[in-house]
Amino acid sequence: MEQVAEQIITRHRHELKRRELTVTSVERLTPHMLRLTFTGEDLADFTSLAPDDHIKLLLPGDGDKPEMRDYTPRSFDIARRELVVDFAIHDAGPATAWALDAKNGDTLMVGGPRGSAVVAPIFDWWMLIADETGLPAMGRWVEELPEGTQAITLGAVPGAEDQQDWTTKASHEAHWVHRPVAQAADSAPLLDAAQELALPEGRGFIWIAAEAKVARALRDHFESRGHPRTQIKAAGYWIMGQADSSDKALD
Numbered sequence: 001m002e003q004v005a006e007q008i009i010t011r012h013r014h015e016l017k018r019r020e021l022t023v024t025s026v027e028r029l030t031p032h033m034l035r036l037t038f039t040g041e042d043l044a045d046f047t048s049l050a051p052d053d054h055i056k057l058l059l060p061g062d063g064d065k066p067e068m069r070d071y072t073p074r075s076f077d078i079a080r081r082e083l084v085v086d087f088a089i090h091d092a093g094p095a096t097a098w099a100l101d102a103k104n105g106d107t108l109m110v111g112g113p114r115g116s117a118v119v120a121p122i123f124d125w126w127m128l129i130a131d132e133t134g135l136p137a138m139g140r141w142v143e144e145l146p147e148g149t150q151a152i153t154l155g156a157v158p159g160a161e162d163q164q165d166w167t168t169k170a171s172h173e174a175h176w177v178h179r180p181v182a183q184a185a186d187s188a189p190l191l192d193a194a195q196e197l198a199l200p201e202g203r204g205f206i207w208i209a210a211e212a213k214v215a216r217a218l219r220d221h222f223e224s225r226g227h228p229r230t231q232i233k234a235a236g237y238w239i240m241g242q243a244d245s246s247d248k249a250l251d
């Protein structure tokens with residue numbers, strides 16, 4: 001176990017395992033989000049300690065090697081051997097295509113999580129900002145926050161019908177901006193909305209997950225408002241125009 005960033009974030013390593021899972025349900029959660037539920041005996045020792053953990057989906061590719069893409073364990077139930085993954089729908093890509101085609105009984109190999117970066121539960125408030133790809137982590141995070149904490153979320157989705165509701169013991173203030181998926185790499189909609197958000201009193205942690213350029217612009221914005229860098233975690237969950245790309249640390 002390695003302690004970093006003033007012990008705000010603790011990194012845990014997990015045994016790297018590949019698991020074979022079977023689709024048990026496909027649900028259109030919102031117009032631009034598909035929810036797939038998987039089952040498999042291999043989930044008996046599945047571990048995910050942080051809401052922004054990721055697993056690797058091993059998808060059929062053109063060559064010998066599988067295509068790998070990162071997805072969030074949206075929720076899991078070890079006793080039921082169940083794992084839920086939400087897929088944001090965009091135009092291209094093997095992961096999206098596979099999910100759109102998936103039927104009950106289909107199988108998929110999944111690797112990880114290789115590790116979890118757990119943020120210490122020491123904050124009075126949490127600000128979570130994400131595009132569609134970060135909504136699974138955002139939803140899980142909000143749901144896991146305890147009573148007495150404050151969650152402020154800002155999500156970017158195409159329309160009101162793409163917004164999600166989450167149940168939480170925290171006090172939750174939800175903000176949404178609407179823009180088409182084709183505009184998801186434009187920083188302006190989230191940045192304009194972020195500028196309107198007041199940072200509450202007390203100690204706060206800001207988490208950002210979006211297209212890399214958008215996430216960087218948001219991180220720079222909160223730093224320029226004097227929020228400590230060690231209390232911001234920003235990740236590029238995808239990079240415009242590049243398949244199989246992310247920038248998890250944005251450095």
Ligand SMILES: Cc1cc2nc3c(=O)[nH]c(=O)nc-3n(C[C@H](O)[C@H](O)[C@H](O)COP(=O)(O)OP(=O)(O)OC[C@H]3O[C@@H](n4cnc5c(N)ncnc54)[C@H](O)[C@@H]3O)c2cc1C
Nearest residue numbers: 054071072088090093094095096239240241242243244246
């Ligand atoms: C830690 C982590 C967790 C993630 N969790 C999730 C999750 O739970 N659910 C989820 O849906 N995604 C998640 N993502 C994002 C996902 O891995 C990427 O969107 C991935 O590129 C999708 O793979 P693909 O095969 O569909 O597209 P790719 O083949 O990787 O990309 C094809 C093209 O589509 C573009 N593209 C990729 N994603 C988008 C998008 N969202 N909107 C518009 N264009 C896009 C790329 O720039 C590229 O030009 C996560 C990423 C990370 C790093």
